[in-house]
Amino acid sequence: MRIVVAGGTGVIGCHVVAAARDRGHETVVLTRSTGTDLYAGTGLDERLTGAEAVIDATSVQTVSARTSVDFFRTVTQHLVTAGRRCGVRHHVVVSIIGAQEAPFSYYAGKQAQEHLVLDQPSGTVVRAGQFHEFVRQTMARTKAGPIYAIPRMRSQPVAASEVAGLLVDVAEQDPQGLGPEIAGPQELTVADMARRVIEHEGGHARVIEVPFPGGFGRAMRDGTLVARAGTRLGRLTFDEWLADQRGWRGR
Structure with a gap:
């Protein structure tokens, strides 16, 4: 099976490529x-011709709702339009648990992306919890001297490799519309995850929790972004994932 991976060099995309190749699929x-x-929409037909499935793992580094919506609408529209021209039977996209209930900041773009994909007969949306890597991305944005000001947020972090395996599973099947959800095996606060990262790295920085304002802040705190009934649970805990990390220094 020929599978095209958009965002194939990113946090989740590289795992998708590895999982697909391990199963004997041809990957592009x-x-x-x-x-x-992808944003300009150029060079797509040549790469999508002959593909049976597209797995969209694209991402954009922003906390701006406007930027996120513009990026995901533009890229997704280009992918689904080119996919129709080239006869791609299945378009799979990875989204985030809570994107529909909390369409703020980065999540606003994921909501827009979901709507576009669910409008396609070839589309499947797979929602996931935050990846284990999310905490380090958050720490990189919130460091001020020896302090990390981490948003007060409940999370159920999941291994990117487990999400990737599920995406390939789904791509091998017929389109489902709203597909399965996956989260990690345990709920943690992002602040606690940050403290574990610092301890693992032998650092001494201080972590403080800061309540985020508005509707998105409420969603962060009230459980909107964690697993709900019927969500698949991965096996790799955050501590197990962290124990296998090497070479990162955020202090």
């Missing part, structure tokens, strides 16, 4: 270095 990674610009 969409990157600018191979002549494809």
